[in-house]
Amino acid sequence: MKQPHKPEKAYKNLEFLNSSNARQIRILSEFLEPYYRFKKFKIDSTVVFFGSARILSREMAKQHLFDSDAVYKQEQTPENQEKLEAARLQLRLSFYYEEAVRLSKMITEWAMAEAKPDRQKIYICSGGGPGIMEAANKGADQANGKSIGLNISIPMEQFPNHYISEELSFEFHYFFMRKYWFVYLAKALVVFPGGFGTLDEMMEVLTLIQTRKINRPLPIIIFGQDYWREVINLEAMVRWGTISKKDLDLFHFVSDAEEAFEIIKDRIQLRP
Numbered sequence: 001m002k003q004p005h006k007p008e009k010a011y012k013n014l015e016f017l018n019s020s021n022a023r024q025i026r027i028l029s030e031f032l033e034p035y036y037r038f039k040k041f042k043i044d045s046t047v048v049f050f051g052s053a054r055i056l057s058r059e060m061a062k063q064h065l066f067d068s069d070a071v072y073k074q075e076q077t078p079e080n081q082e083k084l085e086a087a088r089l090q091l092r093l094s095f096y097y098e099e100a101v102r103l104s105k106m107i108t109e110w111a112m113a114e115a116k117p118d119r120q121k122i123y124i125c126s127g128g129g130p131g132i133m134e135a136a137n138k139g140a141d142q143a144n145g146k147s148i149g150l151n152i153s154i155p156m157e158q159f160p161n162h163y164i165s166e167e168l169s170f171e172f173h174y175f176f177m178r179k180y181w182f183v184y185l186a187k188a189l190v191v192f193p194g195g196f197g198t199l200d201e202m203m204e205v206l207t208l209i210q211t212r213k214i215n216r217p218l219p220i221i222i223f224g225q226d227y228w229r230e231v232i233n234l235e236a237m238v239r240w241g242t243i244s245k246k247d248l249d250l251f252h253f254v255s256d257a258e259e260a261f262e263i264i265k266d267r268i269q270l271r272p
Helices: 020-040 058-074 078-113 132-142 175-184 196-210 225-231 234-240 245-250 257-267
Strands: 046-050 123-126 147-152 169-172 186-191 220-223 251-254
Touching: 020 169, 020 175, 046 078, 046 132, 046 196, 058 078, 078 123, 078 132, 078 220, 078 257, 123 132, 132 147, 147 175, 169 175, 175 186, 175 196, 186 196, 186 257, 196 220, 196 245, 220 257, 234 245, 245 251, 251 257
Parallel strands: 046 123, 046 186, 123 147, 147 169, 186 220, 220 251
Antiparallel strands: none
16 A cells, blocks of 8 residues: 655745745744844844955955055056055055954953853954954954854855854844844944945944934944045035934044944943
């Protein structure tokens, strides 16, 4: 007698779970899995670092400039000159990588000094990739603390940097769920020079604060006036009336890690 076929349970059916019909389940998973993991490790407060994945460390930027200069000296073409100028800008930007490392280390040391045994009060959280994200996780690692990486799967594959604490490394498919977890636990945001992604993240949070969808204190600290004032003319937005003058008080421009750290310490109340 033929044995009846035993079908796979729906929650084990990978073909279904990876189909468009199960999108709601996948979205819910990206909410629930991080929620219970953060709960397991008793994490309820983060300082989030935003910034470009393309910014190099000082050491790497110097090497890149050295190599570009050597190539230009051998063949002085417009293309090589353009690459040399780009390498010089990368060296300038590397300042922010090093400041991100320093600030992250300061915050983590402070959080651990104020903590109960074996528990940080504040965790550094980054987008999990290279550049400023790597620098943020690196600083926490140098302080012997733990840090979070909220990585995102994108066509130009972004792999998690190796400074993230293994148990706090996440991989997201949906940008909006990743953004939710950036903001939900955040007690402060630190924004370094960046591209479309950094602009998107910063502007969305500013909009949420401006419209009072976020109604708790959330200081936004912006590094690099020379970069940001060239990229975004905020005063022009005030002049044209598309934002109000008081909206400029939603963030703080800073020049170095010490200045940023003082704002964070002043604005964040660490609970006993």
